[in-house]
Amino acid sequence: MANKYRAVPWKRNLKTIPEHILAQIAAFKSDVFFVGVTKTFSPDEIDSKPLKQLQIPKEEGRSHETIPPANMGKFSDRNRNGWEVVRDDLPKTTKTYFWETPNFGDASRYGTHTHYRVREVYQREFHEPRLYSILAHTLKVNTAGACVALLRVKQELSRSTPGFESDLLLMLNLLQENCGAIGVVSSDTPIADYIKTITLDWEVFPPGDAAEVVERLTRGGTYRADVRSKIDERVRLFSKLKPSAFLKGSGGFGSYIGAKFADDLVVFENVQYGNALYVLYDDWEDISKRSRLELLKGTDAKFDRLPHRSGWDEAFEKLLRSEKKKRGLK
Known part of the structure; x- marks a missing residue:
């Protein structure tokens, strides 16, 4: 059976976090840090697979950001597609x-x-895709054209966050799979600013004309035409089922839109990622306090996930009508 991942000339994965990485993190003055490493690459390495997909700039001071393809390894796949x-x-x-x-x-x-x-x-x-990108920043180019580049996972981490080591291991493996090296870099970001990047700021809008709702949900943001079209489709789908409110959740990881039918019946989708719709049965008060990474970390006893396969929208309508009926809603 052929390997589904690209061939790489380095060890692909780490099973555990190396002790020297944990020692470095413990020595940082700041709670917040990046997963990143500085490495020298020859022009041939930059232009050839597997490093070519990172598009490391050949000019000093230039940067390029890439979400690694899923076929670079197990953790690149999880980063793109999530996992169960x-x-x-x-x-x-x-x-x-x-x-x-x-x-x-x-x-x-x-x-x-x-x-x-x-x-x-x-x-x-179910663990939602992280969609972490790797930022390649070229620090220096020598006379032979070799580039000294800082490669780092763009999302910061905080060692004071409960369970942060699982996300640290994912980020280290993401870097290892894509460049064959790992490290950590201290950050000067205040913890309050870091928290803003992982929490969702929920806005609640009353129902109304579909065009008005779409305008409210997209106000203040820049959306590609395909994303705006998706928002329009979801608003029309939700409107058929008569929600009591529409929802917009934004944060450092992207944007969510959804609808509330009861305090314990909420639907939403990440429009930047958008391969599944979620129906949550937790209290809305609880949902509104969760961070983006906590939002879907649980079991399917608390939510249903409807991947966008053929007929998903019909299945969603039947599910919602059934759940509304249980709650005495029309």
Whole structure:
């Protein structure tokens, strides 16, 4: 079986955080730091695979930012696409599966009917894509054209954040997979400014005309045409189900839009990433206080994730109508 990852001339992954990295972090005066390393690259290395995808500038003082492709390794894949963990250490939970079957074998003439099946399954913990980028900044170019470059994962980390070591290991592996070296760099960022980059600032808008809602959700931001089109589609989909409010969550990791139908029935999607819609059943008060990374770190007993496969929007409508009915909502 062919390896799904690109060949690299260096060790691809780290199983644990090296002790010298932890010692460096402990010695930093600031709680906030970057995963980054300074390394010299020859012109041939810069122009050849696997380093070519980082587009390291050949001029001093220039920078280039890249989200590494998923085929650079397991952690590059997780960074791009997210990952699931089967929690076989937790009690099983019941999950309802439903699907459509044609009536009399011909859906076009006789329609369809819905089947339901309840099963006990292990809870799953879904980790949303981080979408961390690697910033390549060329510090010096010698007479032979070799570049001394600082490569760092652009998102900062704080050692005072609970469980920060798991994200540190992911970032170290992201750097290792893409350049074959690791390190950490202290940051002068105040902890208050760092916190702003990982939390979501939620705004709540009343329902209204779809065009007005889209204008409110996109106000103050710059969105590509395809992202704005996606926002318009979601607003029209949510509007069909009569939400009590529309939601906009923005932070250092991108933007979210969504809708609130009850305090314990909220739907949203990351429009910058956008490969799945989430239906959360936690209290809205709790949701509003979560950081972006905490928002979906849990089990599917608390939320449903609907990947954008064929028919997802119809499945979403049926799910929402069912959940609204349980809550006595029209």
